[in-house]
Amino acid sequence: MNALTQYIDLYRAQQSVVNAHAPEALNRRRAAALAALEGMERLPRKGAAGFAAVSLEDMFAPDYGINIARVPFAANERAEFSCDVPNISTASALVVNDEFVPTASLAKALPEGVEVMSLARAAETYPELFAEPVEPRDNPIVALNTLFVQDGVFIRVKRGVRAERPVQLLSIFNAAAPLMAARRIKIIVEDGAQASVLSCDHPRVNDFDYLSCRVVEVTLGTNARLDFYDLEEASPRTARASVLTASMGTGSILNATGIYLNGGTTRNEYYAPLRRPGAQVRLGGMVIAGSGQRVDNATFITHDSPRCISRQLFKYALFDDAEGAFEELVTVCPGADNTDARQTNRNLLASPQARMHAEPQLIINCDEVKASHGATTGQIDEKALFYMRSRGIPEAEARMMLINAFMTDVLDHIELPALRERLRLLTDRRLRGCESTCRDCGIKTERGEA
Amino acid sequence: MKDILLQVDDLHASIGDKEILRGINLTVRPGEVHAIMGPNGSGKSTLSGVLAGNPVYKVTSGSATFHGLNLLELSPEDRSHEGLFLSFQYPVEIPGVSMVNFMRAAVNAKRAYLHEAPLSAGDFLKLMRQKRAIVELDNKLASRSVNEGFSGGEKKRNEIFQMAVLEPRLSILDETDSGLDIDALRIVSAGVNKLKTQDNATIVITHYQRLLDYIKPDYVHILYKGRIVHSGGPELALELEERGYDWIKEQVDNQ
Numbered sequence: 048m049n050a051l052t053q054y055i056d057l058y059r060a061q062q063s064v065v066n067a068h069a070p071e072a073l074n075r076r077r078a079a080a081l082a083a084l085e086g087m088e089r090l091p092r093k094g095a096a097g098f099a100a101v102s103l104e105d106m107f108a109p110d111y112g113i114n115i116a117r118v119p120f121a122a123n124e125r126a127e128f129s130c131d132v133p134n135i136s137t138a139s140a141l142v143v144n145d146e147f148v149p150t151a152s153l154a155k156a157l158p159e160g161v162e163v164m165s166l167a168r169a170a171e172t173y174p175e176l177f178a179e180p181v182e183p184r185d186n187p188i189v190a191l192n193t194l195f196v197q198d199g200v201f202i203r204v205k206r207g208v209r210a211e212r213p214v215q216l217l218s219i220f221n222a223a224a225p226l227m228a229a230r231r232i233k234i235i236v237e238d239g240a241q242a243s244v245l246s247c248d249h250p251r252v253n254d255f256d257y258l259s260c261r262v263v264e265v266t267l268g269t270n271a272r273l274d275f276y277d278l279e280e281a282s283p284r285t286a287r288a289s290v291l292t293a294s295m296g297t298g299s300i301l302n303a304t305g306i307y308l309n310g311g312t313t314r315n316e317y318y319a320p321l322r323r324p325g326a327q328v329r330l331g332g333m334v335i336a337g338s339g340q341r342v343d344n345a346t347f348i349t350h351d352s353p354r355c356i357s358r359q360l361f362k363y364a365l366f367d368d369a370e371g372a373f374e375e376l377v378t379v380c381p382g383a384d385n386t387d388a389r390q391t392n393r394n395l396l397a398s399p400q401a402r403m404h405a406e407p408q409l410i411i412n413c414d415e416v417k418a419s420h421g422a423t424t425g426q427i428d429e430k431a432l433f434y435m436r437s438r439g440i441p442e443a444e445a446r447m448m449l450i451n452a453f454m455t456d457v458l459d460h461i462e463l464p465a466l467r468e469r470l471r472l473l474t475d476r477r478l479r480g481c482e483s484t485c486r487d488c489g490i491k492t493e494r495g496e497a
Numbered sequence: 498m499k500d501i502l503l504q505v506d507d508l509h510a511s512i513g514d515k516e517i518l519r520g521i522n523l524t525v526r527p528g529e530v531h532a533i534m535g536p537n538g539s540g541k542s543t544l545s546g547v548l549a550g551n552p553v554y555k556v557t558s559g560s561a562t563f564h565g566l567n568l569l570e571l572s573p574e575d576r577s578h579e580g581l582f583l584s585f586q587y588p589v590e591i592p593g594v595s596m597v598n599f600m601r602a603a604v605n606a607k608r609a610y611l612h613e614a615p616l617s618a619g620d621f622l623k624l625m626r627q628k629r630a631i632v633e634l635d636n637k638l639a640s641r642s643v644n645e646g647f648s649g650g651e652k653k654r655n656e657i658f659q660m661a662v663l664e665p666r667l668s669i670l671d672e673t674d675s676g677l678d679i680d681a682l683r684i685v686s687a688g689v690n691k692l693k694t695q696d697n698a699t700i701v702i703t704h705y706q707r708l709l710d711y712i713k714p715d716y717v718h719i720l721y722k723g724r725i726v727h728s729g730g731p732e733l734a735l736e737l738e739e740r741g742y743d744w745i746k747e748q749v750d751n752q
Contacts, residue, residue, distance in 0.1 A: 429553075434589040434643075437549050438603040438659060439577035439610070448602065452593025452642075 049089045050107035051187075055081065058194050061115055068117045069197040072170035072177035080193035083185050090187050099404030100372035101314045101343040103187060106286045111227035111258050113195055114144060136245070138163065139215040145228040146198050160208035161242070162201065166231050169201035176203075176235065181264050181292060183318060188288045192229045192262040199231030202244060206237040206268070213243040213274075213463060219250070220257040220285060230261040234275070238268035238296070244275050245466060248310065250282030257282075261289040267299035269323075274462060275303040280473065281310040283339065290316045297323040304331035304461060306470060307342050308477045317346040321355035321383075332361035333457040335450075335477050336369035345374040350383040350413075359390040362457050364450045364478075365401035372404040379411045379418065386413060390420040395453050397427060397446070447478045501562075502527050502667055502698050503548075508559035510547045516557070517543040519723035525667065528695045532709055532734060533702045535720035536742040541702045542586060544720065545671040549583035550576050564666065577603075578610040580666030580697075584656040584673050591643040596655075599643045600625065600662060607663065628661040632688040650681030657688040668692075669700045674708040686711030706738035721749055 058065065058081060066074045093102035138156040140163055141148040147165035157163060170177050181189050204210050220226060236242050248259065265273055279287065287310060293301050305315055319328040334342045348357045363371040373392045394403045405422035427449055435445035454474060461467040503525040510518040517540045525531055535541050547554045548561065550573035561568040566579060591599070604624070605615040616624065625639065632654040644652050653673055660668055670689065674682055689699065689712055701712055709717075709731070717733040718725045721742075726749050727733070737745075 428589075428591075430589050431591045433551050433553075433573060434585065434591070435594075435599070435602075436573035437551075437577055437583050437585075438599070439574050439606045439663065440599075440602045441574050441606055442572070444602060444606065448594050448598070449591070452591065455593040 050104050051084060051087060051090050053110075054107065054191060054194065055084055057113070065115045065195060065197065068115065070167055070170040070174075072174040073167070073196055076180055076193050079180060079184065080190040083190040084187065084194065086185075087187060097345055097374050097406075098372075099343065099374060099406065100341050100370045100402070101312055103288060103314065106258060106288055106312055106314070107191070107227075107260075109225060109256055109258070111225045111256070112222070113227050113229070114222070115195065115197070117146075117197065136213045136215040138212055139217065140200065142200060142216060142218040142230060143221050144226060145196070145230050147200055156212070158208070158210060158212075160205035160240075161210050161214070162203045163214055164201050166199035166201045166233060167197060169233070176233075181262055182294075183292070186290060186316070188260060188290045188314075188316065189262055189292070192231060192260050192290070195227075195229035195260070196231045196262070197229070199233065201233050202242070203235040204237060204240040204242040207239045208237075209241040210243070213245050213276075213466070216244065216246045218246065218248045218259070220254060220259075221251060222255065222257070225256040227258040227260060230259055232261070232263045234264070234273060235266045236268060236271040236273050236299075239270050240268065241272045242274075243463065244273065245278070246276065247278045248281045248285070248287065250280075250285060250309075254282050254284055257285045259285065259287045259289070261287065263289065263291040265291065265293040265301060267293065267296050267301060269296040270298040271296055272300040273302070275301070276461065276463075276466060277303065277305045278308070278470070279306065279310045279313060280308045283309070283311050286311045287313045287315075289314070290318065292318040293328065295319065295321055295323060295326040295328065298325040299323070300327045300329075302329045302331075302460070302462070304457070305333070305344065306457075307332075307334040307336065308473060310340070312341040314343040314345070317344070317348075319347070319357070320349040320351060321357065322351045324352045325354045326352065327356040327358075329358040329460070330361070331359075331457050331460045332373075333454050333474075334361075334363040334365075334371055335454075335474065336363070336365050336371060338367040338369065340369045341371075342369075343372040343374070345372075346376070348375075348377045348388070350377070350379040350386040350388060353382070353384045353386075355383065355386055357388045357390075359392075360457055360460070361392045362454055363394040363403060364397060364453065365394065365403060366397045368398070368400040370402040370404075372406070373422070374404075374406045375420075376408045377410070377418070377420070379413045379416050381412050383413050384415040386416045386418065388416070388418040392422040393453070394422075394424040395427065395450060396424060397450065447475070450478055451475060500526050502564055503568075504562040505548075506560050508547070508561060509557045510543060510554045511557055512543070512554055517554075517723050518547065520559070521723070521725060523718070523725065525698050525700065527666070527698055529716065530693070530699045530701065530712060530714045532714035532717045533700060533720050533725075534704065534706075534717060534734065534737060536746070537704065539720045540723045541704075541720055542671055545583055545669045545700075545702055548669060549573060549581060574606065575610070577663065577665075578607050582660050582663055582665035582668045584653075584660060584668065584670045586672040586675060588644045588647075588652040588656055590645045590647075592645050594643050596639045596641060596643055597625070600659070603659070604662060624662065628658055631661045631691055632657045633684055634658045649676035650678065650685075653677055653681065653685050654688070657685055657692075661688065661692055664692075666697050667700070668697070669702065670712075671702045672704065673701070674703055674705065682708065682711065706734045709734045719745055721745055
């Protein structure tokens, strides 16, 4: 039995249980997702087209449980969950496995016109916002997520509202057995509105093998803007298959920065079709991976309207036997005049065993286009290293400073100064090989205080 | 012997399979300024690189003792902590590492080596201000990445600034005059002269005599084909300026 049939069989056997614990607006989509999955032979393996470093088949193969009956986990009800990025915002919420858990202060912290709530509740309250299926429908991660999604996070920023403070989401696993969670984050920024969201995936102590099958669904109205910061600092036993998919309005802006500091095997896919004039998408990615870690970012940007801008900057620093991949496909359709598409991928291999696969692709079917892409993979600059050592800076420190410097422009794109500084610190700490300690930030849950 | 700062005996070194230094002997005492001159390709930069511990060079035989320590056994960083400084012929640009962070790391690494507490932010900035004045280095360069976008003169002044901060016992200036106009040369030389004491020493490596008008040597050595083939006083530099290197080459090649 391959990994795919395992999930298909589980769903067929447990369909009524899944649906009984989820709102109709989510249940309605499952039949089509099932059909999409049944149409696939298997999940892509490593080496399949577009899967240079990561095998979805292997990621989904272990015998994970899924908490479809939504059994409340007794453990850690009063636990204080902590985050490495403290004091960025009081508008914060937890995602425990796939379940939305608001913090005590969340409701008070939200300005007028900003909603942050359970996805299940939102699907009941606003079923009309769930009328459209998540694209791309035939994507295995999207289809698997759609098959099992029961909760998650819903964020909506009303027309014209500029949310000053970011919304912070902290996702953790909490289960005394291997678990797969179908996480869904749905973000709607209406016309002329602005928001920033910081999502942190963090580990728990004494964890088991976990898999996050995640979909981030972004809808941007005309001239809307979303800054989405996606920090992965999870346990090496937590795998992640994630799709960020965006529907972009005229003149809208999506800035999405993914930062991988720790975790298990991760695949992040980004879909940003630019179908309305003047839309802009800026994708940033930073990966620091070490022993046994596999990180794959795949981006799909389609310029299908005039005057759209896409920017991509992905940087990897790979240590030990880490393996990374960056696969990107930018397509410029006929009529997408004055497209401006730039992609940069730079990678640093800090060990002879580390491997990087870079596959930049640019398909241009239009004349009025500015487009460029570049990918380089290299080692630490030995001349710079010796220069620093000759000034007394110890070799390990000098290496760390050079890798930090290499990453600096990805972090420069982060517009929240407090977050930028915090991420610099976390990067620094990661490079120093320290395990993260989260003592300085505690988020108390509503239930925890009840 | 206790007065000897650097003692180099029969030092041989190669890069790849190619032997470049073929038996260097050199003795430097505190308070002295030595000039090492020689035609292109004679091994001048290799000598400075080997003394500073550049891993691209391999020492095949011979010894180098630095105030009683086996210099060749020390890492480049420990050589620096023990008081050796190399001013690079081509200072390296390090995008993304600011001068301030670079110098703080260097200063505090040395203090850690000497079992001293790190400098406070205030004391560090004061030190930077003080030392910048020695070579008239613009404050705005401090916030920039190391050597990135610096002019040729700024790079060399930056080298001497770092030397001023680290207060070495022995400074090796590798072609510090190359790429400098006359004003920058004057500022850089004045900086070096200000840092000179009875307890430290300087090795000036240069192709031309010009620099030695500003930094007066006590001894001049001529390096050719990986050996010091001639040593003398300051007058030797003037003779080289007048007669070029050909007479030396002939003398050696005809032996």
